Amino acid sequence: MAQQHIHCSVNNCHYWQNGNKCMANEIVVVSDDFGAQQPDYVDASLAQQIAPTPAENCMQTCCKTFVHKNSSQIKADKVYRTQ
DSSP states (O other): OOOOOEEOOOTTBTTEETTTEEOBSOOOEEEHHHHHHSOTTOSGGGGGGSOOOOOSSGGGEEETTOOBTTOTTTTTTSOOBOO
């Protein structure tokens, strides 16, 4: 099976790599409303505990895995950067 990639152009994210690839071992995408109400540690490691968060369109969604490069919160969500 071919390796699949998540593509992301947010180059100030810790998980971003040249070629607009996300190098997080896993991500979670939620509705903007839900994401805005949750602390940083609510991320992919808790995905199975998150209730469905419907959205009407892509503009109402967010990648909850985002963390700024060099942030002290890099390990807050238990997601790690792959190589």
